[in-house]
Amino acid sequence: MLDNALRKAAAVWIRPDGHEPRLVWALWRDGAVLVAVGGTEQQVPGLADGVTCTVTVRSPTTHSHLVDARATARRADLDDDAAQALRAARLNGRPEWADVYRLEPA
Template sequence: MTTELLDAALVEEATKKSGLIWVRGAQGVERALWHVWHEGAALVVGDGPGEQPLPGLADGGAATVTVRSKDKGGRIVGWRATVVEVAAGTQAWDAAVAELKGKRLNAADGEEMPARWARECRIVRLEPDLGAGLPAASEGDLAAPPVPTPATTRDAVPAGLPRLLGRRRRP
């Protein structure tokens, strides 16, 4: 029983302090998701316009969560989760929205965001399933190729630019 309590405390503290968690649903790729820890579970919102995708996170399904350090980026802990979708209009929904709303950065619609979430998005609770203990640490670096995206990076700096910027004007 003591080991389970220590595992639960590790999962909660690491997840609370992490800005992102890496989640893999029953199928699909592992995704970095912003979240909020609330009442013993990680809450995520997504699957709507302008929100993060939640691939493979079906109600009642299973997921694997990996928590990384904010400052070093290394893996702190991995845990199994049960996926529970929060129904819009319930007390649980209102409590989840209150927590998530304060942590949502760069929302274009501000006060209209909860209504948009109710119409177009899903809120999912990732509840830790620690009955079998924490999964063993994986061997290797766990690196995965990036998800395909139409986004691009800027072009290389022109060769003459550092020389132009390095010139000093004489007084």
């Protein structure tokens, strides 16, 4: 269920432990959610290497709740293919981020 939901989602809700949830643009790739933050990208207070968070996926058509999953954030060094895929997933020009995190489901 999680894999299928994340393949279709362009945005997910992320709630780092101890912080409020944030709606973020994300990309499901290689079994993890990639989230770009900082720079001209979204800000996610509390998101840091090793932080546990809850990822909530809603239906892209009805916005109904589909699934919650616990995940651990890991700072990612992207290869060229992953960086290009993340840029292509964004629809608002050329994104510039400070960090990218892989949210790896528990």
